[in-house]
Amino acid sequence: MLTVVGMGPAGQQWLTPAALAVINSASALVGARRHLAQFPDFEGETFTLGADIPALLDWLAARLDENIVVLASGDPLLFGIGKRLVDHFGIAQVRVIPGISAVQYLCAQAGVDMNELWLTSSHGRQVDFDQLVEQNKVAMVTDRVCGPREIAAGLVARGMGHRWMVIGENLAMDNERIRWLRACDEPGEQYDMNVVVILNER
Numbered sequence: 001m002l003t004v005v006g007m008g009p010a011g012q013q014w015l016t017p018a019a020l021a022v023i024n025s026a027s028a029l030v031g032a033r034r035h036l037a038q039f040p041d042f043e044g045e046t047f048t049l050g051a052d053i054p055a056l057l058d059w060l061a062a063r064l065d066e067n068i069v070v071l072a073s074g075d076p077l078l079f080g081i082g083k084r085l086v087d088h089f090g091i092a093q094v095r096v097i098p099g100i101s102a103v104q105y106l107c108a109q110a111g112v113d114m115n116e117l118w119l120t121s122s123h124g125r126q127v128d129f130d131q132l133v134e135q136n137k138v139a140m141v142t143d144r145v146c147g148p149r150e151i152a153a154g155l156v157a158r159g160m161g162h163r164w165m166v167i168g169e170n171l172a173m174d175n176e177r178i179r180w181l182r183a184c185d186e187p188g189e190q191y192d193m194n195v196v197v198i199l200n201e202r
């Protein structure tokens with residue numbers, strides 16, 4: 001059985017009991033370094049998730065009769081490894097345990113409802129800012145290439161400098177930082193891992 005588990009934004013406290021139960025019964029764990037580090041006493045085989053997804057798929061394919069658990073940040077099916085696993089192996093072979101996504105966590109902290117929220121990602125992909133500015137409420141998971149500064153520039157270039165950005169960095173971690181600013185306020189350059197919510201009005 002192959003299971004992909006949502007780890008929540010960070011830390012054990014945001015992991016659901018269902019996720020923890022599955023992890024505790026795993027014969028092998030797959031995950032990013034920061035997720036595997038949460039289980040220092042795990043004695044089974046581990047596979048550190050990197051950029052080489054085909055290698056991961058081969059490794060998993062050879063172990064489908066074992067109890068393998070893949071640790072995914074946030075929710076596995078929100079711009080996560082869950083989609084790739086379901087597309088590759090089929091849902092009949094993949095059990096998905098949902099998690100609290102970084103977007104959900106940020107909305108909760110900022111008091112922003114998620115009704116009609118347009119979800120997108122700049123993580124390894126090109127952002128369509130023309131389509132983005134057509135939306136009233138957007139949440140974006142980001143990467144180092146396109147983060148708060150580039151989003152602000154994209155908004156300002158389309159005359160949307162008045163829009164609010166809620167920038168959530170290192171969510172659920174000791175160094176969490178959540179800031180509200182308008183796109184025209186030009187966010188600085190230095191950002192740790194972050195999610196951005198963009199709003200027409202506060």
Ligand SMILES: C[S@@+](CC[C@H](N)C(=O)[O-])C[C@H]1O[C@@H](n2cnc3c(N)ncnc32)[C@H](O)[C@@H]1O
Nearest residue numbers: 009074075078080101102141142170171193194
């Ligand atoms: C590949 S995406 C995965 C999103 C994840 N599936 C989710 O539901 O949150 C990775 C991106 O998620 C965001 N992210 C994940 N955990 C975060 C955290 N604790 N704080 C801020 N952003 C986070 C960042 O934008 C990061 O680059």
